[in-house]
Amino acid sequence: MGGFFINQYSILFHPELDRLNGYKTIIWNVGDDRVLMINRSGYELLKIINERPGLSREEISQLVGLRSNSAEEQNATAFLNQMLAENIIFEK
Secondary structure: OOOOEEEEOOOOOOHHHHHOOOOEEEEEEEOOOOOEEEEHHHHHHHHHHHHHHOOOHHHHHHHHOOOOOHHHHHHHHHHHHHHHHHEEEOOO
């Protein structure tokens, strides 16, 4: 498997507004023309992918400090899978 990349049409990072909103932000599924809300944890994962394109799941887990096979890592994996399905990120 390759690394993750952000669909640049799906999310706009704005540090000041993001901070004011508690890092809850909206994302746009371009394919289905749907808007979704993500929480701070999801925001942080997407921000890492945006800042360091091409990272693998394992590299993201290490950067965030997730223990292997922990509930947090499983949640992060589920979130990444959902973002793939929603066309917010892609893997190559």
